[in-house]
Amino acid sequence: MQTKPEEDNLPKLNNRDFPVSRIQAAKLTPQIFFEEYQNHGIPVVITGLLDAEADWTLDYLCEKLGTTEFPIRYNGQQRYEQDKRKWANIGSGVETKTMSFLQYAELLRNGEAKENALYLAKATLTNTPLADATLIKSTEASMGLRLPATDLNLWLGLGGHTTCLHYDTMDGTLMQLHGAKRIVLFPPSQLYNLYPFPVAVHLRHGLRKRAGYSQVYPEKPDFQSFPKFKLALQHRHEVILNRGDILFIPAGWSHEVTALGNEIVCSVNRFWHVYPFSRAVRSWSKWRVHLGSVCAMPHTLTSWLTAMSSSKHSQGFSEVLKRL
Numbered sequence: 665m666q667t668k669p670e671e672d673n674l675p676k677l678n679n680r681d682f683p684v685s686r687i688q689a690a691k692l693t694p695q696i697f698f699e700e701y702q703n704h705g706i707p708v709v710i711t712g713l714l715d716a717e718a719d720w721t722l723d724y725l726c727e728k729l730g731t732t733e734f735p736i737r738y739n740g741q742q743r744y745e746q747d748k749r750k751w752a753n754i755g756s757g758v759e760t761k762t763m764s765f766l767q768y769a770e771l772l773r774n775g776e777a778k779e780n781a782l783y784l785a786k787a788t789l790t791n792t793p794l795a796d797a798t799l800i801k802s803t804e805a806s807m808g809l810r811l812p813a814t815d816l817n818l819w820l821g822l823g824g825h826t827t828c829l830h831y832d833t834m835d836g837t838l839m840q841l842h843g844a845k846r847i848v849l850f851p852p853s854q855l856y857n858l859y860p861f862p863v864a865v866h867l868r869h870g871l872r873k874r875a876g877y878s879q880v881y882p883e884k885p886d887f888q889s890f891p892k893f894k895l896a897l898q899h900r901h902e903v904i905l906n907r908g909d910i911l912f913i914p915a916g917w918s919h920e921v922t923a924l925g926n927e928i929v930c931s932v933n934r935f936w937h938v939y940p941f942s943r944a945v946r947s948w949s950k951w952r953v954h955l956g957s958v959c960a961m962p963h964t965l966t967s968w969l970t971a972m973s974s975s976k977h978s979q980g981f982s983e984v985l986k987r988l
């Protein structure tokens with residue numbers, strides 16, 4: 665169990681004013697974005713590009729997404745009180761239940777989503793009326809992004825929800841469409857000061873646990889268990905992402921994302937192949953995640969075989985597929 669340290673115990677450089685650059689749409693060209701940020705893998709917030717986009721309120725989303733089904737992560741509130749090393753699953757490894765958007769909206773409204781820390785995470789918008797949000801696409805073109813690795817994904821939950829500290833192997837753009845989020849970031853150089861789960865965790869847990877996730881709670885660190893985290897705090901960046909802002913999160917940058925306020929908070933993201941490719945090839949953080957996926961194979965295969973032999977095999981298969 666990790667407790668919040670006294671402010672005095674935090675290193676001096678852990679100031680909350682180590683901001684990520686913000687650039688206004690009017691001053692942005694694909695060349696500036698590439699030369700100053702994408703080429704070197706530096707995060708940046710772009711403001712003003714999405715100003716004309718609709719406000720993605722719950723009513724708006726109900727109207728657009730209605731009976732479309734989505735997997736909802738059942739995180740369970742109690743996990744945030746526990747040492748992460750005791751968690752049985754994390755991120756995409758968390759158990760999900762599939763339900764219509766309208767059903768999820770009801771859980772957001774009636775308090776059940778808050779009680780059980782439910783989250784609609786990384787859910788593809790493909791085949792929904794929101795898949796072709798033209799403004800989002802023109803925004804991506806203004807940044808000169810050309811190599812999409814995924815479709816647009818929806819992230820929707822209540823204020824207070826936290827997506828725990830992790831990094832991705834691809835570049836990402838996180839677009840804020842309703843409410844605000846706080847994002848705490850650490851550069852790839854801090855990988856081991858953030859105590860990521862070891863690659864070998866995949867041998868025992870398959871894809872339920874992830875080598876890209878940190879074992880530390882950055883807002884209530886346990887310095888006894890994770891002493892090198894003090895060094896990482898000297899490289900802590902913080903962003904408040906308001907409606908209409910876009911955050912470029914380069915591959916390998918660890919980020920923890922907290923939805924602010926008490927109402928619903930909604931974002932869309934997309935992952936991009938890392939460009940220039942040399943940045944991806946040089947990235948050890950990327951290779952260790954791929955190594956983890958290889959280590960997960962025997963466990964995934966066993967889950968697959970178990971699903972095949974069970975009477976509920978279609979449910980078992982979809983559980984395995986969701987984690988891939």
Ligand SMILES: O=C(O)CCC(=O)C(=O)O
Nearest residue numbers: 819827836838921931933
């Ligand atoms: O918005 C969130 O909760 C998490 C988003 C995220 O991790 C990402 O965009 O890479």
